[in-house]
Amino acid sequence: MFEFLTGSNLYAAIALLVPLITSLLLWWYKRPPNFPSGPRGIPLFGVIPFLGKNPPETLWRWSRIYGNPMSVRFGRTEAVVLCGYETINEALVKQSASFSGRPYSPTMFDAFHRGRGISFLDYGQLWKSQRTFGLRTLKGVGVGRKTMEERVTDEMEYLTDRLLSKQGIPFNIESELTNAAANIICNIVIGRRFAYDDDEFHKVVEMFAESFSRGSTGFLFYMTMFEGDLRHVPPFKGAYQRVAGYLDDIRDFVRGHVVEHKLTFDKNYIRDFCDAFLESFEDTDENTEQLVHYIQDLLVAGIETTSSTLRWAILCLLVEEGTQEKIYQEIKSVVGEHRMPLLRHKLEMDYTRSFIEETMRFRAVAPLSPSHKTTDDVILNGKTIPKNTEIIANLWSVNNDPETWNNPKKFDPRRHLDNEGCFIQSKKVLPFSLGPRHCLGQDIAKAEVFLFLVNIIRKFKLSVDPSAPPSADNGKHGSAFVPAPFNLIVTPRF
Numbered sequence: 001m002f003e004f005l006t007g008s009n010l011y012a013a014i015a016l017l018v019p020l021i022t023s024l025l026l027w028w029y030k031r032p033p034n035f036p037s038g039p040r041g042i043p044l045f046g047v048i049p050f051l052g053k054n055p056p057e058t059l060w061r062w063s064r065i066y067g068n069p070m071s072v073r074f075g076r077t078e079a080v081v082l083c084g085y086e087t088i089n090e091a092l093v094k095q096s097a098s099f100s101g102r103p104y105s106p107t108m109f110d111a112f113h114r115g116r117g118i119s120f121l122d123y124g125q126l127w128k129s130q131r132t133f134g135l136r137t138l139k140g141v142g143v144g145r146k147t148m149e150e151r152v153t154d155e156m157e158y159l160t161d162r163l164l165s166k167q168g169i170p171f172n173i174e175s176e177l178t179n180a181a182a183n184i185i186c187n188i189v190i191g192r193r194f195a196y197d198d199d200e201f202h203k204v205v206e207m208f209a210e211s212f213s214r215g216s217t218g219f220l221f222y223m224t225m226f227e228g229d230l231r232h233v234p235p236f237k238g239a240y241q242r243v244a245g246y247l248d249d250i251r252d253f254v255r256g257h258v259v260e261h262k263l264t265f266d267k268n269y270i271r272d273f274c275d276a277f278l279e280s281f282e283d284t285d286e287n288t289e290q291l292v293h294y295i296q297d298l299l300v301a302g303i304e305t306t307s308s309t310l311r312w313a314i315l316c317l318l319v320e321e322g323t324q325e326k327i328y329q330e331i332k333s334v335v336g337e338h339r340m341p342l343l344r345h346k347l348e349m350d351y352t353r354s355f356i357e358e359t360m361r362f363r364a365v366a367p368l369s370p371s372h373k374t375t376d377d378v379i380l381n382g383k384t385i386p387k388n389t390e391i392i393a394n395l396w397s398v399n400n401d402p403e404t405w406n407n408p409k410k411f412d413p414r415r416h417l418d419n420e421g422c423f424i425q426s427k428k429v430l431p432f433s434l435g436p437r438h439c440l441g442q443d444i445a446k447a448e449v450f451l452f453l454v455n456i457i458r459k460f461k462l463s464v465d466p467s468a469p470p471s472a473d474n475g476k477h478g479s480a481f482v483p484a485p486f487n488l489i490v491t492p493r494f
Helices: 007-029 055-066 085-094 106-113 125-141 148-164 174-190 199-212 217-226 228-232 236-264 273-280 285-319 323-334 343-348 350-362 395-399 442-459
Strands: 070-074 077-083 378-380 383-385 390-394 460-464 475-477 481-483 488-492
Touching: 055 070, 055 077, 055 390, 055 395, 077 085, 085 378, 085 390, 085 395, 106 217, 106 228, 106 236, 125 273, 125 285, 125 442, 148 174, 148 442, 174 199, 174 236, 174 273, 174 285, 174 442, 199 217, 199 236, 199 285, 217 228, 217 236, 217 475, 228 236, 236 273, 236 285, 273 285, 285 323, 285 350, 285 442, 285 460, 285 481, 323 350, 323 442, 343 350, 343 442, 350 395, 350 442, 390 395, 442 460
Parallel strands: 077 390
Antiparallel strands: 070 077, 378 383, 460 488, 475 481
C-alpha cells in the first residue's frame, strides 16, 4: 500500500508535509500583538481534555501561571478568561459597553435561542429594549396580582404536604424543590401553578433535571458550547440531541400557554409576564416567537438557579453541625414559631442571611458566567483584546479568592458577620455575575431561596440519612454546578 513512498517520492511527501504541519502549528499558536498569554492545549480540542472535574478551579490555577486576563483555546475558539474581582469588575462594569456582547455559538443558536429570547441575544437595540422591559416588569415581582410572599406561601402548602408524605423515610428532595421552584416561575411568567403529578408539568421538570442536574448529559452538552463541532461527535452528539429535543418540547409547552394568553388577553387585567409582553409589543409572529424564547430563558434560569441553590443550602445544613438550629432559633425569635416568615423579616435575621450568603459563595450554581464578547478593541490590565473576542468571567475565582476569604474551601457563615453579629454584605460574592448582563431574575431567586429555606426549617427538622451520609464536596459541573444526589430525612416540628 505504501510502496510508492520510497526514494524520491518519500522525500517529496516529507517536503510537502513538513511546511504544512509547520504552518498549522504556527496558526494554532499564533496570537495577536499584545494579546494575553495562556494555554493552547492540543490541536482541534484545545484545553478541553485538560479542564478536569472542576473547570473553574483549573482556569484559576492556570491564570496564576499565565496572568490575568489569560487567553485559552477551547477547541478552535480563542477565549479570554477573567479572574478575580478587580479584573472582572473592570471589564463587566467599568468597561461594560465594550464587554456586553454575546458570541455566536452554533450549539446555543441551533438548540437554544435562534436569535431570540434574552439570555443569548447579542448586545444591541433588541437586547436593550428586551432587557429594559424585563427589568421593569419583574422589578419587585410586581407583575400580576400576587406578591412573592403570597406565591411562596401558596406553594409551601403543597410542598409541605409532599414533605409530610415523606417523613421518616430517606429520600432525595431534588424533585420536590424543583417542582416548587418551577411553579413559582410559572406563576410569574404564565400565571399558572401545576400539580406535582400533572403529566405535562412533570415532563417539563424532568427535562430540566436531565439537561442540568442528572448524569453526564449536562456536562457533555456544556462542552459543546466551547467547541460546536463536538455536537457531531459521540458521546457529545447524543447529549446535544437530547437537550436540543428537550428545549423544543419546552418551547412547545410555552407556546401553548402563549396562544391561550392571546385568546384571553385583556389589557385592563394584566395577569403575568406573558400578558405584560402582549401589552407592550405588537402582535406579530416574530414577537410571539420572541416571547416564547424569552419565557424559555426565564424558566431555565429561574428553575435551575433556585432549586440548585436550595439543594446546596440544605446539604450544607445537613453537614455543618449547628447551622440548622441557629436558623430555627432565629426564626422563632424574629418571626415566631407559628407565623409565616416574610421578606421584611430578612433584615432582622442576620445569621440566616449570612448562611445563605455563604452558600452562594461556597457553591455558586454558575461559577463561570455565560460567555461575553467584546464589541470594540479594548485594553484590559495592559493587554490588547480585539473586537469580537469571546470573554469568560470566572466567578469561582472571586468566590474562592484566598486573598479575600480565609480558607475559602471551608463553609463558614461567620465570615459574613461582624463582631456584633450583624450581617455584612460583600461585593465579592458573585453568584449572579456583574454588569448590564447580570442575571435578570437575581432578586426573584434571592427572595425564593430565603422564603423557601426559612419556611422549610420552620416546619421541619432535616436529618442526615445514616445509611449514606452526604458530603458538600460532591458536585457536578455542567450547564450548572449542582450537588451530587443525596438523601435526607424530614421530621415535622409541630
